[in-house]
Amino acid sequence: MKKFNKILFVGLLAVLMGCNDAIDIRQPGRLDAANAFGNVEDLELGVLALYNQMDVTPKISMAANFTDEIAIGFDSGGQGIALYDFVLNAGSTAASDFWVRNFRVNNRCTILIEAAANITPDASEQDAYDNALAQAYFIRAYANFELLLYFSPDPRDDSALAAPVIDFVAPLSIQPLRNTTGELWDYINADIATASTLSTVQSDPLFISRDAINALRARMAATRGDYPTAETLAGNLVASYPLASTVNYQLMFLDASNAEVIFKLERTQNDSYDGQGATGSVSAGGWAGAIFAFVDATLDGSPYFEMDRSVFNLLDPSDIRYTVNVAPTSVINPNYDTDPDPVNTDKLVIQKYPGSEGQPLMNDLKVFRSAEMLLxxxxxxxxxxxxxxxxxxxxxxxxxxxxxxxxxxxxxxIADAFADILQERKIELCYEGHRYEDLKRIGPAANVGIERDNTDCTTQSGACTLSATDFRFTLPIPIVEINANPAIGGQQNPGY
Structure with missing residues (x-):
């Protein structure tokens, strides 16, 4: 499928499923899912619209702003200061975004899955039908895995509360309570198993494939602590997707190579993400590079977030990751830690998302890479x-x-190894949305938490360190949910 197909149908769910995301409300003249999805081609178009619901810019923003990836930039207007100061509560944008967005994705996938049950494909359409469903099951599993990561206090404790399991098209009146982490894992695993059985594509960087399914399974197994499974799945993918050369590594982040990319979310001009999202907000959307700068990834591009020295000091100029992440227009002060005005004399501009197709700050979002699998x-x-x-x-x-x-x-x-692996992940996967999840998963075992550069954080904030065991490595149930569903307020996460 070509880019123009994606652009044409990104709004399809809004038309086919309606603003309430429910097929059980049938108003006269309304085109609901039961009627809209009449054949396999309709399902394939619906899946394109599901892809448009996928976005990792909130993860990128959360990992960068809350942890130790960024410092407040010299051109800051105050964007993201609260999250940088470790302020998280039920009214925070982070809580509402991860909750509402992922339940919306869950619901829209379920609508398509239920509608597909009414379609009988011809023999020549069976593979297309199966693959459409595989992608819908995967996207639903991905959304629920994100809910588990951010709202379960301990993804390895089956008895801990997580998020509600909603495996049906919910009416507007529903007021669910939280299911346990074990029950949410069961839901996710069932969807992944179904996706794996149905998928007809082995490898495709732009669409869900068997390899992308196994990449998610590897990430899930590491989160679960099932390390034998994680090692096998990740090792197989590393064998199939060799690490990029230094040349191709740089081209990959310019969207000119898919070396080591298992799956990415394509971003292109005139799609629904072509624009500047809410700056300094976890509900970023838009161009990924706009999470850090207003105009472009240069010193003159109004960077309101810069690279934290705790990242920069780990990078060697001989390492291609230095070239990819540090803009050449940066002003580097080797004596920043003794300078009386480091904000204006040490300016480290983030260049992970320089732009493509002539649009600054807009790049494809790498969801799974073989480097992550190796780690x-x-x-x-x-x-x-x-x-x-x-x-x-x-x-x-x-x-x-x-x-x-x-x-x-x-x-x-083991603690030493975990600490070094966390450090390597901090370099390799910086600004790709992993750091918050990484610290929650193995930070306590490595005795590593958020450790911002002292000069950077004391100049702008004072919030320099945070233990990985802190309650804020789990998000609160958002106030928007509690207001509509008061009983769930009694199940609020510890610390909030």
Whole structure:
């Protein structure tokens, strides 16, 4: 499918499913899902609209703004200061975005899945029908996995409360209570199993494939603590998707290469994400680069967030990740920590999203890359006390990024290995939406939390460190849900 097809049908669900996202409300003259999805082609168009519901810019914004990836920029107008100061409560945008957005995706996927049950494909259409359903089941699983990650205090504790399991098209009057983490895992795993059975495509960087399904399964297994499964799934993907060369690594972030990309969300001119989202907000949307700057990824592009020195100081100019992440127009002050005005003398401009198609700040969003899979594999080896095997994988990644052999790390304990893997993830996956989830998952075991550069944070805020065991590594049930569903307020997460 071409880009223009995506653009043409991104609003399809709004027409086919209606503003209430429910097929059980049948008003005269209304085109509901039961009538709109009449054949396999309709399902395929509906799936395109589901893709338009997927967005990782909220994860990117949450990971950058709340953790230790960014510093307040010299051109800041106050955007994102509350989240930077670790202020999270039931009224925070982060809480409402992750809750409302993912339940909306869950509902719209369910509408398509239920409507598909009324369609009998011809033999020649069976693969297309199965693949459309596989993608819908995957997208629903992805949304619910995100709910679990952000709203369950402990994704490895089946008895902990998570989010409601809504596996049907819900009426507007529904007021569900929270299901347990184990019950939400069951829902997610069932959808992933169905998607895996139905998928007819092995590999495709722009659409859900069997490889993308296995990448999600690997991420889920690491989150669950099922490290043998995580190691196997991630290792198979690393074998199929070799790490990019230094040249292709840079081209990948210019959208000129799909080297090591397992699945990405395509962003193009005139689609519904072509624009500047809500700056400094977790409900970012729009161009990913606009999470950090107003105009473009240069010093003159009004960067309101800059790279935190805790990231920059880990980067070596000989490492291609330095070139990809640090804009050449940056002003680098080697004595920033003793300078009386580091905000204006040390300006580290983030260049992860320079733009493509002639549009500054707009780039495709990499959801799964083989580098993440390799680091999951390393984490799994470390968790199983294969410290030498974990070290070999970290070296393999560093060799690829430097383009030359690097020293083999040595780990004295699982905690040491986890800490080094977290540091490598901080470099490799910065500004891709992983840091908040990473610290929640293995930060406590590594004795690593949020550690901003002292000069950066004290100059602008004073909020420099936060333990990974802090309650704010779980989001609160948002006030918008509590107002509509008062009983769930009695199930609020600890600390809020």
């Amino acid at each position: 999951i594999q390393a984490e799994a080896r470390a968790a199983q006390n294969n410290l030498g095997g974990a070290a070999q994988l970290v070296k393999q990644l560093r060799d690829a990024r430097f383009g030359s052999p690097q020293a083999l790390p040595s780990y004295g304990s």
